[in-house]
Amino acid sequence: MNLLPKLPLRELRRTPNRFVVATVVLAFLSTLLLFLGGLLDGLYLGSTGAIRSQQADVIVFSSSARDSFLRSRITPDIRAQVEGAQGVTEVGGLGFVLLGAQVPGQTELADVAVAGYELAPKGVPARALDGQGVADSRLQDQGVSKGDTILVGPAATPITITGFVDDTGYLLQGSVWVNLSTWRTVQNANRPDSAVTDGVVQALVVRGAGTHAALAGAIDAASSGATKSLTLDEAVLALPGVKQQRDTFNQIIYTTLAVVLAVVGLFFSLLTLERIGLYGVLKAIGATTKRLFIGVLLQALIIATISFIIGSGLAMAAAAALPAKVPLQLIPSRFISTFIGLLVAAILGSAISLRRVTKVEPASAIGSAS
Amino acid sequence: MTVLDMRDVRKVYRSGDADIVALDHATLQVDHGEIVALLGPSGSGKTTLLSIAGGLLTPTEGTVTVNGIDITGHDAKELTKFRRENIGFVFQAVNLVPFLNAEENLLVVDELGGGKGGKTAKGRARELLDELGLGARTRNLPAQLSGGERQRVAIGRALFNNPKLVLFDEPTSALDTKIGAQVMELIRNEMKARDTAAIIVTHDRRMTQYADRTVEIVDGRLGAEAPVAPQA
């Protein structure tokens, strides 16, 4: 038995009109899925780049900070304890402050996250001179150019941009990577209520040996519980809103996939209902239920694939038309997962017709009940 | 040699509380190449008998043997294979695949049998359609064919696998008298040319002239068998 039956393919080609409505609906649902996924990815990537780009094994917060950079303070003595912990090889301070910045030639303030570092994240130079830094490339959309001196915060602290780095956004703001003393200057001039003294940072970036969990445990033990160490993944999810955004969007995405399943299910149920007479005849002349159902499945998968291709085109066109401010990012893995989701929904949706296909009696072809 | 051997077949339909006995102690043999007309009024059990002979239904009691295969105990899957390989069907209503042309409707049989619709199969489909007077209509969809032409395509489909037994359920009842007579003529010629046995169900006594033998059925019981002189 050849498993690629010609019949369902011919039906698709000869009577495409019957499949147009379902294809259009599924194409729009594909667009919606890609759009939702793209927004989620954009929000996620734009919020977390500054942490994901850290070349570190764990990030150490003060234990009272409840995993927040804003609330966290690491003093020099605690840092010394962390440096002495089992397995720790390198330690660097880290601090963020979110501010508006005046950009030369721009009327609107740019949203920046001034980020002080010692151990450079991916793509950032190992050292920065006082008053200078590399900026996240998303700031280029807000008019920042290489060589510009931006004036940060109400105190208009100057920072000269010496270059750009990709994918280091922090809470959807463009990071400006500076050394720790520049960060302290900016922090203390613009946020005097939460000023930091010399040697104090928000968190520590730690490189070390052993498993991340063991390293984190050793650090928190060495500080006698004054610190709480998170892996990079944990620190990413601890950023405000990131986990909530992800959960919310995933729920909407799963709901949309359920709608896809319902559309495929309903469409093929109706189609199967229409085909009962034909299925009776085909069974009478020797078609198995399996073969007929494979035909339904094949059509569902082909329609899902065509819809996905159309939907992808629409999503990409929409993404190109949107202003850069909208945090929509279409990444390859999202296309793959959306396609897989659609195929699974198509398989499950067409499976609803299986019972009906099975129930068709070959004797119905001959109309013994007439 | 006997192609069909039905013995003491009984078929009871369960419909709500009532049991309907559609066939009772029906015994019928059809020889190789023989054309049998099964004549009876509506509701007498003709279609039921045909369905059991062709493995579309299983009998409540009795045995059915076709081409020496005892199908009495076959399950649904075995019956599907049996029908595919041994029986040709022509039904009362038009039942071609609407989106396939005449040739492709014949090739469905090849596909169901695991064939790939290659040159040999296509050649055979064209040859059959030629024989049935449809040589110029091979690319036409059923909707573009007349009722008589459609029924001829259905005959071609039934013959495609060279079955030893072809079952016709009122094949001309949807056609007007003249076309019906032509189709019956064609059926007879095709069966005789291939030495293929057939049962032709009808409620029209005039149709019995195309058969070698007529069996009457009333209320699910087969009556006296009346041999009929083959048509001149």
Ligand SMILES: Nc1ncnc2c1ncn2[C@@H]1O[C@H](COP(=O)(O)OP(=O)(O)O)[C@@H](O)[C@H]1O
């Ligand atoms: N599926 C069925 N369920 C219940 N009764 C049926 C069914 N099929 C046929 N019958 C009954 O069985 C009898 C014989 O039917 P059928 O074989 O179709 O007769 P015919 O083909 O001679 O008109 C009729 O009384 C019919 O109502």
Ligand SMILES: [Mg+2]
């Ligand atoms: Mg009938």
